[in-house]
Amino acid sequence: MDLQNYVRDIKDFPKEGVTYKDITPLLLSPEATNFALQQFVVKLKDMRIDKVVGIESRGFFFGTLLAKELNVGFIPVRKPGKLPAETHTESYDLEYGKDTLEIHADAIKKGEQILLHDDVLATGGTAKATCNLIERCGGEVVYCNFLVKLLFLNGGEKLNNYNVHSLIEY
Ligand SMILES: O=P(O)(O)OC[C@H]1O[C@H](OP(=O)(O)OP(=O)(O)O)[C@H](O)[C@@H]1O
Ligand SMILES: Nc1ncnc2[nH]cnc12
Numbered sequence: 001m002d003l004q005n006y007v008r009d010i011k012d013f014p015k016e017g018v019t020y021k022d023i024t025p026l027l028l029s030p031e032a033t034n035f036a037l038q039q040f041v042v043k044l045k046d047m048r049i050d051k052v053v054g055i056e057s058r059g060f061f062f063g064t065l066l067a068k069e070l071n072v073g074f075i076p077v078r079k080p081g082k083l084p085a086e087t088h089t090e091s092y093d094l095e096y097g098k099d100t101l102e103i104h105a106d107a108i109k110k111g112e113q114i115l116l117h118d119d120v121l122a123t124g125g126t127a128k129a130t131c132n133l134i135e136r137c138g139g140e141v142v143y144c145n146f147l148v149k150l151l152f153l154n155g156g157e158k159l160n161n162y163n164v165h166s167l168i169e170y
Contacts, residue, residue: 003039003168006032007148021148021170023119027061037065039167040145044070047142050112051075055101055130056082059118062147066117075107075114077130088136092125101126103133110138121146121166124155131162 006026013020026032040062053075054063060076067074080089080100087102108114114134121127121144131141141162149155149166156164 001032001035003032003036003147007168021120021150023058023061023147026147033065036147036167037062037069040066041069043165044115044143044145047115048113049115049142051108051139052115052117053077053103053130053134055116055118055126058120061119063117066115066145070115075103077101077103077133088133090129090132092129093123094125099126101129101133103130103137105137108134108137108139112139113142114139115143115145116141117145119147121149121155121159121164122153124153124158127155128158131159 003026006029008022008025010020010022012018026036049070049072051073052063052067054060056076056078064074080102083102083104086105088105089100089102091100116127116130118127127144134141144159144162144164146166148168150170
């Protein structure tokens with residue numbers, strides 16, 4: 001199955017000059033969703049993963065599916081002001097703006113091995129900020145997992161020190 005057929009380009013969204021990679025066609029297809037999930041799991045099955053961290057909001061879709069599949073807990077990393085308990089906070093630059101992310105400070109136990117998941121790796125700011133959050137909680141980022149990697153934005157450079165994997169590259 002060619003997963004690229006399930007990602008569509010939306011020109012000039014959310015800003016002029018940005019071509020947005022829309023994964024909703026993939027989510028609409030149970031076959032493509034299951035295929036992508038199994039492709040992820042093949043790579044992960046021999047690794048020790050204690051928890052999955054998914055990034056709001058599109059990282060929640062496959063993040064929770066992956067956690068269920070690996071039989072481990074799921075941790076949401078959220079936009080500011082959404083998490084109710086004590087948090088750690090990181091700010092970062094996006095392809096189309098600036099943003100801040102938060103994690104519950106007690107979500108990870110010291111030394112736990114964490115899988116980070118998001119739908120798209122673009123400039124890498126979001127993923128790098130999330131790695132920082134995980135490490136501030138005492139976790140170790142053992143794998144950064146994405147559906148889509150935008151090679152021309154060089155997001156991988158920000159994640160030099162990490163194990164990075166994606167199913168679809170542009
Ligand atoms: O690699 P980067 O340049 O940091 O960009 C990648 C991030 O941008 C998108 O999130 P967005 O902020 O659009 O939020 P959403 O998931 O809620 O749509 C995407 O889901 C990633 O989280
Ligand atoms: N071009 C893009 N398409 C979808 N999500 C993104 N996140 C950052 N850049 C993106």
